[in-house]
Ligand code: SF4
């Protein structure tokens with residue numbers, strides 16, 4: 001086996017990618033990522049020990065989160081980037097270790113007696129890829145073949161959950177919204193996954209804490225986005241094109257979009273969103289730009305065709321990148337934790353400055369204009385502030401029976417034909433059911449005309465997967481307004497689509513909020529062992545999706 005990865009929903013045979021990722025991840029990248037995560041566990045040893053001694057290193061804490069972010073599905077495929085992250089991980093770890101040991105000795109009057117595990121001290125002979133791969137192949141998910149399957153499952157569930165949490169936290173940090181608890185928790189979890197003394201029950205308890213911290217990460221990001229850019233407003237987004245050179249911005253990073261809008265203001269270059277950047281069209285701070293045209297295309301997995309027909313420059317600010325075709329490779333730029341070998345990477349911003357997007361802008365000016373894919377508009381901007389501003393109307397509609405049920409269909413989109421299920425469920429729901437969505441899962445139904453209920457659209461799109469907090473917030477506010485004791489007494493069904501690890505932390509957050517009876521599809525995660533699945537079924541009534549007919553009948557019937 002040259003690699004093993006089962007972190008996403010499209011993993012081979014729903015078991016694991018062992019030769020090459022279905023996503024296009026080659027064994028080389030898988031092993032470099034495994035080595036880096038192993039080293040992040042080593043940093044976490046010294047970070048946690050250091051914190052006990054009053055030693056902190058905020059830059060390294062953020063580095064750990066960003067390096068985890070780089071390993072989420074479809075974020076970064078560039079071996080050079082991982083080699084440099086591995087080098088930085090070793091350097092940061094050793095600096096932290098030296099500081100922690102010095103303080104420990106000063107406080108206790110004796111050399112530090114901490115007993116570091118191998119990942120807290122191992123150093124490569126050099127940073128040649130061959131040297132790193134030699135180690136990387138021995139430290140991955142299957143490194144210990146004798147590990148109890150439930151322990152392996154819970155450790156990986158924790159790691160994937162904190163990858164999502166790290167991504168959300170990093171987005172908040174990019175807007176200068178910080179937290180004293182989130183980054184230390186990331187390290188606490190990483191370290192816990194090396195601790196053989198923890199029982200299955202201990203790990204389950206940590207999974208629930210990860211969900212609670214996930215709620216906090218999403219709350220922080222919501223605060224960062226809405227304080228910086230205003231509350232999303234109901235908006236009809238143009239999905240057609242306009243003449244002129246153009247840049248297509250994809251991924252989830254709003255600050256990158258903001259700086260690009262500023263740097264193109266007053267030029268003849270138009271800006272469009274793609275995939276998960278669609279919700280940016282609802283923010284007051286971005287709507288003011290005349291050259292912010294609208295959204296082009298659908299969700300991430302359509303990008304081969306859509307990036308070709310777009311013709312202009314393309315900026316990937318985060319996941320999801322799919323294998324880049326030569327036809328647009330020289331027009332595609334990455335930034336932040338995203339990367340693709342051979343594509344130009346826009347460097348991080350220097351303190352007090354913006355990122356320099358001049359290369360992207362120059363490419364747009366020298367490239368073709370976008371070819372129209374479709375025409376018309378789609379409604380977005382139904383995040384928590386919009387929904388709560390019509391709360392009276394919503395509550396009245398619920399109490400009168402005009403709205404019988406909300407169906408949360410948030411999450412991710414993906415390539416598999418089985419995801420037609422979500423389109424068919426959306427089409428099949430009775431007219432008194434309202435869909436609450438967030439994330440790119442929406443592209444399975446957001447261009448359907450499902451009408452409205454007394455002016456309330458039947459698809460309420462709260463935004464990116466990053467905006468899932470809005471859905472939890474609305475549920476909690478409705479619970480209070482309707483005087484209910486239990487969140488599960490709300491007329492809300494959950495039919496969640498997952499693909500990558502941000503959806504994992506959203507799921508854990510929902511479980512931590514006490515939500516039960518969640519349908520999860522198109523398949524349950526391959527990293528859930530039968531034993532762990534049993535725990536989730538027993539305590540949370542987590543269910544795989546069934547057929548469209550079965551699930552529609554159950555949802556409409558309140559099950
Ligand atoms: Fe396979 Fe998904 Fe891992 Fe890619 S991210 S290698 S598709 S499990």
Ligand code: SF3
Pocket residue numbers: 074252275276300319320411412413439440441464465466499500502503
């Ligand atoms: Fe989508 Fe990649 Fe998850 Fe942000 S863009 S929801 S899959």
